[in-house]
Amino acid sequence: MDGIFLVDKPENITSNYLVQKIKKHLKKITGKEIKVGHTGTLDFFASGLMVITVGKATRLTEYFQGLDKEYTAEGELGKITDTYDRQGKVIEERECNITEEKLKEIILSFQKTYPQMPPPYSSKRIGGKRAYQLAKKGIQPQLKPKIVSIYQIQILEIKLPFFKIKVHCSSGTYIRSLIKEIGDKADCGAYVSYLRRTKVGKFSVEEAVKLSELLKMTKDELVNRLIGMKDALYFLTELILDHGFDDRFIKGQRFRVKQAGKGLVKVLNKEGKLLGIGEIKENNILQPLKVLL
Structure with a gap:
């Protein structure tokens, strides 16, 4: 069994937990230890598409990591959390006197290539440790900005203090940072209240199987869902x-x-x-x- 599965990760589980559940299920139905990996972490609170590598395809992870991503996200203005998302502790609240038109202008101003600062609670490595491991100990991680590209932002809905957007961006873009930056520019702060990854390259969450369904599948059903390595590498x-x-x-x-x-x-x-x-x-x-x- 060598290839990829497109899996719809539910909210409130880690990406690693999802991988381990799939690995355990594959062992149960095949009687063999099969290597399982993923091509990019999704935050604990986020849902959506994960490209899961199986067997020999686990050696191809690096080639998938550079693919563009698409997300649907909701931000709430007027609150700042330490993690830049709803899981975090609210560290500041501000009044937000902004018009819908001004907010639209600010959101669309981020359709550009620019240096983005990763969130302190991120998986970036600093001196052999993850940034979030340092942040949890109260140590401010010394992060460096990374050049990212926001190719398109579509405003789906604005109901102040909430706004919902669809973002097509380069690999390595942090949506939590983007929402915080929008809040900073609006002069009242913001955090991510909802996040869903909808695309990785040409792969769409609409083609994905829910984790709960995958864990009920037989070996034959899973083989039918598997995208072979040659097809998975469509971009080469x-x-x-x-x-x-x-x-x-x-x-x-x-x-x-x-x-x-x-x-x-x-x-x-x-x-x-x-x-x-x-x-x-x-x-x-x-x-x-x-x-x-």
Whole structure:
């Protein structure tokens, strides 16, 4: 069983808990230990799409992590929490005298590429520890801003002090930080009261299976839901090797290919079987990166 599942994570569980539940279920129905991972954490209070890697696909996590994301989020103005979300402790309340029109203008001003500061309660590593581990001990993590891109913000609803938006953004964007920044610009603060991830790349939560349903599925039903590795890597260009070159790739040897253009490729044999991931470098030299056999 090698590929990905699209799973709709419920609110109020950790991403790791979801992975462990799936791993336990797979062992129960197959009688085997199967590797299970995920391609990007969702906050405890958030729901929505998680791309779950299974078997050999757990070695491909890094390639999915760069995909764009889409979220639906609700913010509440006038309150600031230490975690920037509803799970946190309210550390400040302010009066919010803002018009709907001004709030719309502020929200749409974030459709840009800019350096965004991660929340103190985040999984960013600082000196070998996660930022949230330091924050829980009362230590202010020394975080650095990261360049993110907000490609589109759609305003779904404004019922002050609440506002609901849909955000299409680059990987690594923190919606909690975005909502806080909107609140800062509105001069009254804000926190995330609701968050749902709706897309990862072209994968949509509408195609996903709820965790509760997945945990009732038989082996055959799960195999039918599994997206194979070749299809899951839709965002990588295919490179089909000529006969006789399979072994060289499998052995990790570099060699020249006919295909022009630099970058990552998914490498297939003549029969269409995925052999692994490679990178085409200068002079059309293929460098094997991951062999998946």
